[in-house]
Every structure is written in structure tokens, then in C-alpha cells.
Amino acid sequence: MANDTVITIVGNLVADPELRWTQSGMAVANFTLASTPRTFDRQANEWKDGEALFLRCSIWRDAAENVAESLEKGARVIVQGRLKQRSYQDREGNQRTSIELDVEEVGPSLRYATARPQKVDRRQGGQRAPQQQGYGQGQPQQGQHAGWTDQQGGYDDTPPPF
Amino acid sequence: MANDTVITIVGNLVADPELRWTQSGMAVANFTLASTPRTFDRQANEWKDGEALFLRCSIWRDAAENVAESLEKGARVIVQGRLKQRSYQDREGNQRTSIELDVEEVGPSLRYATARPQKVDRRQGGQRAPQQQGYGQGQPQQGQHAGWTDQQGGYDDTPPPF
Amino acid sequence: MANDTVITIVGNLVADPELRWTQSGMAVANFTLASTPRTFDRQANEWKDGEALFLRCSIWRDAAENVAESLEKGARVIVQGRLKQRSYQDREGNQRTSIELDVEEVGPSLRYATARPQKVDRRQGGQRAPQQQGYGQGQPQQGQHAGWTDQQGGYDDTPPPF
Amino acid sequence: MANDTVITIVGNLVADPELRWTQSGMAVANFTLASTPRTFDRQANEWKDGEALFLRCSIWRDAAENVAESLEKGARVIVQGRLKQRSYQDREGNQRTSIELDVEEVGPSLRYATARPQKVDRRQGGQRAPQQQGYGQGQPQQGQHAGWTDQQGGYDDTPPPF
């Protein structure tokens, strides 16, 4: 019976995405992700970066255009898709195969401080709510803060998990 | 030996994220994801939505502030994190447990047409490159298009995988 | 658009699987997995076990019988399936929900030295190497079967997890 | 920051696993998984098999011996591990890379009727139910061992995948 080959990878774009169109007018974007596993070195007793995986990705239609507009070299993204084998001929004429990712979902990671895109307007047309500046003020909104730590309860002050 | 419980889910926020701070000043954002499995109904011979999973999520520090600023009700996101069991007392005083997701990575999905946030500037400070217009024009850029479909090669016109 | 909620977890069975049959004769096995995340404690500078996640799992048809025959308390397994929300009434009559895993694939982990099951016979017919000890008879155990379908029936009256 | 590149794949072994030892005596098993995505053909209105992905896998130590004893050509398995890029020289002397899977967990799928291995003995010491047919002797097979470590040695000279 058939299998499901969907996987998820987190990594950074090694270059800007390349946007193209098929002859029938369908958009396709290609980009390469570098994904660097974190490994704990028992000898050195510290975290080190492992060897990076470079994974070629492709994405289609609207998503391709979104990717080309929203992502650039260095962006950290989460991608979900299917591993696919592609055949090609090298310069010597030998048949070769490579493994790539057919992306179904991709999103820019919101993990770090610089990653604060504007809110997206989901209404028809795709305009976005006006914003004067508003990035990264990064300070507690008084009301919320007070309201929350005033109570006894809710989340305790335990350290976060990572 | 210990296990790794990292999972990835795609879904939509059922409400705006709630941003709070611990007493020590650490930001935490909470939100609930609705993830609706797509199932193929053999009787009706068509795709249908399955029953949604509602998964409570929490995220910490900078990422919490990014989430609060960037995401809102309805947003489609990819989240990666660890399933966690939380204990609490219900109104009758019974000990209960719930399963939640401790989010490590989250990104707004770029899958659909309206999802086109501006490019994020990765330089220190987080300002973003000026842009005159540039959103969603969604048309082939002449040079690229021509250069690509002119050749015989590159990607062929096969239908996309999904 | 709908989402795909398939996840994979590695863990150990906290008890032997429970095998039952629906009134229509379909086998279902239930078991609970304990999955213990490994975390690196920066203070102590060592690996520690995090808090275990206990995840209720169900699996159907042939796979249910395989699970009941092959797995027992303590077994380390890899499971792949969909997170599902289940509604039930607690003793006070309140509507509650729990999150469980609808298992699509499960296999006993071959990671450690003791995990060496016999090779499986893949030939048509499915006979397998003779076994004295009475596993694998593949028939409803009278007590369980009766006890369960005697009730008003169906699968939906199972007790909530934990 | 580093990423986590753990993925899970379900597939079938295209051949028996190959078991070898490094010069330092560490076991390593290699096998190739075929993972065939199931796709729904809207034209034909039916499920079809997509194009298979062939993924080269390696696994180490005890797990390698377990794999060699328990799995054979055709076996359906669940594997979890990290995608890794490997460099090698092709016959023309060109530097090439391939993507493989460093397996951390693997288990034979219990999904189908024929997949019913005996229960595994989990007691200290790792003895297992008596077996007449000679699986699981757990010792290096002379020929393989010799043939492999006789060469100049180490694991790194293995031929590239496919």
C-alpha cells in the first residue's frame, strides 16, 4: 500500500527564491534551504552545529508568488512538503537522481526578534491595515500585564522549555 | 531512553493570540489552533472536511511578542513544537489533564493569495527595506518569464503535485 | 482549506493493549503511550528526562489484532497517526474533550538490544513461524468481546482517557 | 540558530539490509526504502500510486544488528531519523552529494495481516523466546565482516547511493 511522505524542515534560505512560470502560466518558485542540526558534543560538553543539509525546494501557484515576495536570502522558514526524486542528466550524459522537496506549506519563522512582519489582511483583495510604524516595540502592554500577574493564577513563572 | 516528541501541525487561529508576561518579565503568548483534516469520502466520492482538532498552544520570549504582533484570528500557520500534558483543577476540584503544544517554531502560511507580508529586514534593528508598491501584482516579471519559457528546458509544464 | 494532522511519536506502552470488537465485528485496540522528552539541563550540565506525555491511542482492523499480539506493557514503539479530539461526559455530567491519537502506522522499535522479533513471513496467506506460547491466535478473546459488545454497544462508550 | 532535521518516513525495503562493521567494531546497517506517495487523481477520480522515493538509510550499533536480523526485502517499516548530505566522488572524479537518512528509530509496521512478530522479551539480559529457525544469532557474518574491513577500511568509502 502507498505511503505518505510528508515531512517538515526548519532552515534558512541560502539565496533569494527564483520565480518562474510554466508555459501554461503557472508560477513556480525554487529555493534552497540550509538546515543545520544542533548536536550536543559530549567531549566538549557543549552544543555545536552539525553539518548543514542543503535541500532544494519547489512550490507552485499563488504560494510561489507569495514566497518570491515575502522571503529572501537568510530568511528562516518552516516548510512542509513531500520528498521527491528527480532525474536529470549530468554533463557527462549520465542519468542521475536528486532528492528535493515539493513544498505544500511554508511560513517565515516568528522565532526571533527581527521576524515581525505586519499583520496580514485576510479580506478579499489583500490590502493590509494601515500601520504607522509599530514594529518591535516589544514592551508589555500595561493592561494585559497587570491583569495577568495580578491574579494568582494562570501560567506560573516556570522557565520555558527551550 | 528518552523520546523526542516534536510534532508539526498546520491550522488556523480561532482567535487573536493572548500575550502575557510572567512575573519575571518573560513574554508568553497563547492561542488555539483549529486543524481540520481533509478526508476523502468514498461514498460521496468527494473530499470533505473531517472534524477539527482544537489545540491549545503556548510560545515564549521574543517569539511570543512576534506572534502577538503578526498573527490574528483566522490566520493559517505552521507550528512545530512539543506536545505537553498540563494538570489543572476543574471547578469541582478534580485533577484533570489536558494536552497542549509548547511551540518552538511558528510561521504564517504563505500558501494562499492573501498571505503576502512584506519582506522582513534581517539587519540589526529590524527596519525593513523601503518598498514602493510591489504587492500582489502577481504577474510574470517579463525578463524572468521570457528567459525561462523561451528555453526548452528547466521545469516542464507538468501539473503541480497538489 | 483543510489541513493534514498526521504526527509521529516514539514512546513506551504503559500497559498491555486492550483489544475489542465493534458490534459489526471490527477489531479496535487501545493503548497508552508514555513519551518522555529528553532535555538538556544547562544548570546541571547534563541530560535529563522531561515530564512524560501520556497519549491515548487507538488502532483498527488487522492492525489492531497485530498490536494486541505483538506489543505489551513497556514496549517501545513508533506510532504515526492523526490527533483527534474526543468528547465525553465526566462523572458530574460535564461535557469534556480529550486529545487522542488515531494510529495509522505502528512498529516496535528496533533500537535496543532486546528488540529482536523474528523475521515476518510475507508470503500469501500470512502463516507465520509456529509458536507454542499462544500469541497470534487472532480470535476475539471471549470475555473481552462479550463484555464489550453486550453493552448498548458501539465504540463510542469507551471511558475517557485517564 | 540551529535547526532540527528529524523526519519520519514509511516505506518498504527494496532489498535485504547490508550489515557491516567499522574497524573499531561498530555495527552499521544500510538499506534502501521505497516510499510511494498515494495521490488522488482528479481526472480518473481514483487513488493512484505516485512516483516512489528511494531513500538510502543507515543505522548504527545494536539497532543495526536488530535491523539485519529482523527486516528483509519488502518489509514495510516506519523510520525516524535525520536527513544527511553525503559527499562522494563519482566515476568521473566529480564531487557529488546525495541525501540519505541517519536512522534513529525504525520499526516493522504492524499495519497488515501478515505482520505479526512474536512478542519481544524485555527482561534484563535480552534473552528471547527460544527460536529454532536461526534468526537473531546476532553475530557478525564472517564473509561480510571480512570483506568489508579488509579494504582500506572505515565506513566512509562506501559507494554512493544508486
Place this chain on the structure above:
DNA sequence: TTTT
């Protein structure tokens, strides 16, 4: 309780 969300959703192209």
C-alpha cells in the same frame, strides 16, 4: 472555536 478556525479555515482558499
Place this chain on the structure above:
DNA sequence: TTTT
């Protein structure tokens, strides 16, 4: 090059 596998496969309920």
C-alpha cells in the same frame, strides 16, 4: 528498486 519496494509495496495490502
